Amino acid sequence: MPEGAIHTLGRRPDKCLTSLSDAVAATDLKDGATISFHHHLRNGDAVINTVVAMLAKAGLRDLHLAVTSLFPVHAPLIEHIQSGVIGRISASFISGPVGEAISRGILDDPVTLRSHGGRARAIDLGEMPIDLAFVAAPAADEMGNLSGRTGRAPCGTLGYPMVDVESARYVVAVTDTLAPFPVTPIDIAQDKVDFVVVIPSIGDPDGIASGATTPATDALSLGIAENTAAVIAASGLLEDGFSFQTGAGGISLATAAAVGREMRARNITGSFACGGITGFHVDMLESGLFRALMDVQCFDLAAVSSYSRNANHMAMSASAYAGPHVGGAVVDRLSAVVLGAAEVDVDFNVNVTTRAGGVLIGGSGGHADAAQGAQLTLITTRLTAAGFPKIVPKVTTLTTPGQSVDVVVTEAGLAVNPARAELYDRLVSAGLPVVSVHDLAAMAAQAADKQVPPRPKGPVVAVSEYRDGTVIDEIRRIDEA
Amino acid sequence: MPEGAIHTLGRRPDKCLTSLSDAVAATDLKDGATISFHHHLRNGDAVINTVVAMLAKAGLRDLHLAVTSLFPVHAPLIEHIQSGVIGRISASFISGPVGEAISRGILDDPVTLRSHGGRARAIDLGEMPIDLAFVAAPAADEMGNLSGRTGRAPCGTLGYPMVDVESARYVVAVTDTLAPFPVTPIDIAQDKVDFVVVIPSIGDPDGIASGATTPATDALSLGIAENTAAVIAASGLLEDGFSFQTGAGGISLATAAAVGREMRARNITGSFACGGITGFHVDMLESGLFRALMDVQCFDLAAVSSYSRNANHMAMSASAYAGPHVGGAVVDRLSAVVLGAAEVDVDFNVNVTTRAGGVLIGGSGGHADAAQGAQLTLITTRLTAAGFPKIVPKVTTLTTPGQSVDVVVTEAGLAVNPARAELYDRLVSAGLPVVSVHDLAAMAAQAADKQVPPRPKGPVVAVSEYRDGTVIDEIRRIDEA
Structure with missing residues (x-):
């Protein structure tokens, strides 16, 4: 008993x-x-x-x-x-x-x-x-x-x-x-x-809201955002059921605002926005632009409040969000994702792991996941930052491989991955300022007043794994000057 | 790569x-x-x-x-x-x-x-x-x-x-x-x-709503329900934070109604009701008698509707509800549970697995779980059903051991498990019709016009496991007369 x-x-x-x-x-x-x-x-x-x-x-x-x-x-x-x-x-x-x-x-x-x-x-x-x-x-x-x-x-x-x-x-x-x-x-x-x-x-x-969660308002950022939204509009993906991920940065949110205006103009209802969620995404849900939010992490208190009161603002686990092992994650249903970069190179590889000089300042987060999953992956970046060029011959550290990246949008025009000929044709036909990524790199080099420092050569201090566990790069010790 | x-x-x-x-x-x-x-x-x-x-x-x-x-x-x-x-x-x-x-x-x-x-x-x-x-x-x-x-x-x-x-x-x-x-x-x-x-x-x-989900209205059921509610009221457990599970049967819901009236009279706010949930439980939530519903299964469409619109009507998994292996399940936080019985015996053992004659008609469901978890476990039953006594010397099949059962409530009075002396004193002091379980069995035998058939003696057709996996009884083949 x-x-x-x-x-x-x-x-x-x-x-x-x-x-x-x-x-x-x-x-x-x-x-x-x-x-x-x-x-x-x-x-x-x-x-x-x-x-x-x-x-x-x-x-x-x-x-x-x-x-x-x-x-x-x-x-x-x-x-x-x-x-x-x-x-x-x-x-x-x-x-x-x-x-x-x-x-x-x-x-x-x-x-x-x-x-x-x-x-x-x-x-x-x-x-x-x-x-x-x-x-x-x-x-x-x-x-x-x-x-x-x-x-x-x-x-x-x-x-x-x-x-x-x-x-x-x-x-x-x-x-x-x-x-x-x-x-x-x-x-x-x-x-x-x-x-x-x-x-x-x-x-x-x-x-919680440690970064900006309002759209950018400066002319340069707005220009990048408008061009990014125009790429999405011309891609053929902006139709009912459209789904979208952006970061919480000013350019990302300004892009979302511009995409939202286009959705309204075309009378389109999207399916979902996902990722980290801000009050800005909540506004898009509540105004009917999307049916649902899929939220792995609230980026601000407006998102927390929405999640508490709206059954269509749904939690998702990191596995459901981005797992490469679950037979299809939420990122694999994205129409478009807008991501940032510390550096992009002429093979469309992206670095969000180290800053110029090789110091660790981040890591993928969901970058490599969403970039691989989305049908259309857009990288927004200025040509330079802190005097360094951001479009470079070769990224200092590889975070997201170039084959996951479709378009790089800068204030000086946008470059399309050569593997995406159909998209290239659509964007050119739409009259968008398409240039070659080599031209962007050349303009960045010219606009910069510093050269990218060489990759550090010290012992390995970090290894960067791709989604599937393969090592795609290492980060090396910087030695003081 | x-x-x-x-x-x-x-x-x-x-x-x-x-x-x-x-x-x-x-x-x-x-x-x-x-x-x-x-x-x-x-x-x-x-x-x-x-x-x-x-x-x-x-x-x-x-x-x-x-x-x-x-x-x-x-x-x-x-x-x-x-x-x-x-x-x-x-x-x-x-x-x-x-x-x-x-x-x-x-x-x-x-x-x-x-x-x-x-x-x-x-x-x-x-x-x-x-x-x-x-x-x-x-x-x-x-x-x-x-x-x-x-x-x-x-x-x-x-x-x-x-x-x-x-x-x-x-x-x-x-x-x-x-x-x-x-x-x-x-x-x-x-x-x-x-x-x-x-x-x-x-x-x-x-x-979905295959059983009754409205309170009983006949005098005999209401009598049992009133006495059950009176036991809860006299137990000392009916205070702020009170939690409750009932089944979806007429007596259970009539008991819930009576408990609700007493809660209102004492101005008590309960913590939660749990288990399978009915529209009746939803009404108790919405009228403020409980802060939350914890729902493993909706028993009717009113519960489905509530779960869809009310964040305090929460889903729970079977593990969270009743698992004996999770370090404390929701049933382990119950103040009181009201359960039914096919048979109860003089050791307070309960059978909800077979009917008179030993034919398989059910099984524990959450019976043994909630009975063990709750501070106060009440079994409501009539003295007889279909001419057979329901309070018997020994249950035909053991589903829930008597040490989990505190009180048996019938139309002819209620019996308290002798292991619960403090509760016995409280109920007697409250003037409730407390009798011995042997008296109930004698009354049931007298009111019945059939005798409980002997336990079948054929080969084992089912084994009944307790929550922890120990075998507590077997069900044997019935051989046709």
């Missing part, structure tokens, strides 16, 4: 631990373990710093930090890398002081950079087993139901940890808002969460 | 197959495989019959049918059992002709009966690997996003297959409504689904 329930009119056990150090014991965390984090709180996140500081205090060493993204706010991690608490890092995007430190050789083991879809694949297929996934939960209840839509620092969807919690050996939710059971509405369910720890603050909600 | 995307302005591959027989080939389905189904369309379901008929036509043999529940509508399966297409069955509930046929020995291998939580555990922990999970999807899109909230036969939440799709080797969605990508709102995401097959009809939406 099985044991019966312990029926009691009093309080029953729950999943709450009184401290993060109890979580170390409860999950049997050991030196060398892989711990994961996500970046929905972006540059407002306090969870990674708080947790790693506690793990340092608990005496753990050589941890593998498997994050989605790191931002300037995570500068305190440098101390824990130096002291040996963090021995290895995997990430999809690293900006700020930690990226600088990596480029200067702070880690013995090279960092592994994966796209958002590649990271999801590596986790789902067991290539990167996670010992302990920490989920930054804007609100949680005592049994581990988690909500991104309420609490003191609501961040909206929890698309990245949705993957981690499926296969991590243990899942610990970290929250500053313990809500009565059940928290509503639930974004990650209690059966995926082992423990809940309350800390004073998970972060600053204003940090 | 990785292969680039095949960029094209034309149509791209999707997950749609043109027929169910293509699904057999695509999933490499073999004789002896385990195929799973769920019962959200209840007695209106057309998917199981349609799929199994096609598998028979395709020549498959000896399949293991791993269903959640079977209803009278599934009578055509008998032919496929007789012909050897179905060689084995696992289920949480079997009513109608298939149950009768099993009791008469139609299968050589005994059926495995598990509670809803026990089934989720067996799947999650790899005890019952699924080769091919079929999901009856009221609507699907070409990439396998599934919605229970739209289409021609909307059934609401998809709580049961949420478990199956996590670990099945292949997942095939079967729908009669192929919606433009993305279907909205999504209940199961595309990364969990391998193929989509469109059939003419997945079933009759009117069949």
